Amino acid sequence: xxxxxxxxxxxxxxxxxxxPSAGACTPEEFECRDxxxxxxxxxxxxxxxxxxxxxxxxxxxQPNATRPxxxxxxxxxxxxxxxxxxxxxxxxxxxxxxxxxxSCPRPACKLDQFECNDGSGCIARTxxxxxxxxxxxxxxxxxxxDRQACTPEEF
Numbered sequence: 001x002x003x004x005x006x007x008x009x010x011x012x013x014x015x016x017x018x019x020p021s022a023g024a025c026t027p028e029e030f031e032c033r034d035x036x037x038x039x040x041x042x043x044x045x046x047x048x049x050x051x052x053x054x055x056x057x058x059x060x061x062q063p064n065a066t067r068p069x070x071x072x073x074x075x076x077x078x079x080x081x082x083x084x085x086x087x088x089x090x091x092x093x094x095x096x097x098x099x100x101x102x103s104c105p106r107p108a109c110k111l112d113q114f115e116c117n118d119g120s121g122c123i124a125r126t127x128x129x130x131x132x133x134x135x136x137x138x139x140x141x142x143x144x145x146d147r148q149a150c151t152p153e154e155f
Contacts, residue, residue, distance in 0.1 A: 028040065028041055029041065030044040030056055032056065033051070033053055033055035034053040034055065036051060039051060039056050043056060044056050045057060045060035047069060047080055048069050070082035075087065075088040077096065078095065079095070079096060079099075081096070087100055088104075089104035091119075091120045091121060092120070092136070093118070098118075101118070101119065104119060109122035110122070112125050114127070114140055116135030116137060116140065117135070117137055117139035117142075118135065118136060120135065120136050120137070123140055127140060128140050128144075129144035129145070
């Protein structure tokens, strides 16, 4: 495919992404500055220019233009970074903003278990406030009663 053909294909694809009715954007859409159309809010500041004039990427607080788009095998974090799809809802936060774990179903803990605040799992109630963090977020050691400090002769 020649460079000119590639450019035409790219422009045709871009024109499909931008709706043709200038000035008629819904509240859920962003209007391109050149009035060439509207793009969805998900496309606004996503690191990929969808407006012909690139205006959907120009006023972003953190320019994403250099950030590559996530592949179908990846999950896009709230901050725009990408992690492998297998890391989505795996019980371990891989995105800096925890967005890969924030909307996952939490495990159901039994009555004799404590549920970690980050949703990563359940621990035995005997491990709650035992002085050793067992949850990844240390939530099993939050709000524990003060313990008496031992003297060197005590355990």
